[in-house]
Amino acid sequence: MILEARHVRRRVRGRTLLDDVSLTISTGEVLGLVGPNGSGKSTLMRLLAGLVRPDRGHVILDGRPMADLSQREIARRIALVAQSAETADRITVRDAVALGRTPWLDALSPWSAQDDAEVAHALRRVDLAHLALRDWSTLSGGERQRAHIARALAQTPQILLLDEPTNHLDIRHQLSVLDLVGGLGVSTVIALHDLNHAMRCDRLAVLQDGRLQALGPPAEVLNPAILAQVFGVRASALIDPQDGSRIMRFHPID
Numbered sequence: 602m603i604l605e606a607r608h609v610r611r612r613v614r615g616r617t618l619l620d621d622v623s624l625t626i627s628t629g630e631v632l633g634l635v636g637p638n639g640s641g642k643s644t645l646m647r648l649l650a651g652l653v654r655p656d657r658g659h660v661i662l663d664g665r666p667m668a669d670l671s672q673r674e675i676a677r678r679i680a681l682v683a684q685s686a687e688t689a690d691r692i693t694v695r696d697a698v699a700l701g702r703t704p705w706l707d708a709l710s711p712w713s714a715q716d717d718a719e720v721a722h723a724l725r726r727v728d729l730a731h732l733a734l735r736d737w738s739t740l741s742g743g744e745r746q747r748a749h750i751a752r753a754l755a756q757t758p759q760i761l762l763l764d765e766p767t768n769h770l771d772i773r774h775q776l777s778v779l780d781l782v783g784g785l786g787v788s789t790v791i792a793l794h795d796l797n798h799a800m801r802c803d804r805l806a807v808l809q810d811g812r813l814q815a816l817g818p819p820a821e822v823l824n825p826a827i828l829a830q831v832f833g834v835r836a837s838a839l840i841d842p843q844d845g846s847r848i849m850r851f852h853p854i855d
């Protein structure tokens with residue numbers, strides 16, 4: 602399953618939010634999307650999810666223009682966890698996650714034991730099985746975030762789009778979400794602000810003012826020129842003595 606943006610542009614009320622962005626998400630890769638606030642990451646996510654259409658260019662899913670696919674066909678292949686995802690209040694966590702099964706259900710395929718198993722598995726993966734019967738409205742921000750990820754996993758997508766999935770999470774759950782994403786084997790686009798977290802991705806796309814500034818392996822993409830131009834910082838690299846991995850410390854450029 603390959604998802605591709607070809608020269609997409611998105612304008613809203615005379616403002617260009619994305620301009621001539623082209624990228625391909627290959628099977629099984631984790632593509633990180635980074636860029637300053639307002640650079641167009643969420644807009645690109647929504648285009649890739651088929652929620653909005655480009656007014657120039659195309660989004661192509663497995664060789665077919667997204668515009669030719671029904672929402673149901675898209676939802677069987679792509680799951681989005683949006684930044685401010687909301688769910689109706691009077692619902693248990695389990696039922697909220699079960700909504701992820703919707704694209705797979707119809708009169709000929711009613712809810713089955715298989716759907717139960719997918720929901721239970723998704724809840725376990727995000728460490729929420731113990732809260733399955735809780736009322737959604739009682740969850741903390743981070744628990745909600747993990748429940749949204751579980752809902753997306755229950756959808757069993759071939760492509761997962763995660764818009765800043767770690768932003769409400771404590772450090773342990775941030776790491777567990779990143780480990781989970783890395784181990785899923787599902788093509789994933791993940792918008793991140795923490796550039797050290799972004800280093801774990803297979804490739805990075807850097808957006809600035811709606812334009813793609815760089816695309817490639819993280820160590821190449823987050824070079825001094827891009828860090829200065831796009832993020833307004835310089836980095837010093839430190840080596841973790843425990844495993845030899847490289848960590849960046851950032852300093853503002855005056």
Ligand SMILES: Nc1ncnc2c1ncn2[C@@H]1O[C@H](COP(=O)(O)OP(=O)(O)OP(=O)(O)O)[C@@H](O)[C@H]1O
Pocket residue numbers: 613614616618636637638639640641642643644645
């Ligand atoms: N419907 C809209 N009408 C007008 N401007 C919009 C609309 N939606 C988004 N924008 C603007 O488009 C730009 C890109 O927004 P977007 O949410 O894609 O950025 P982002 O990179 O995800 O930002 P952040 O890191 O702050 O979440 C922003 O300047 C935003 O204010």
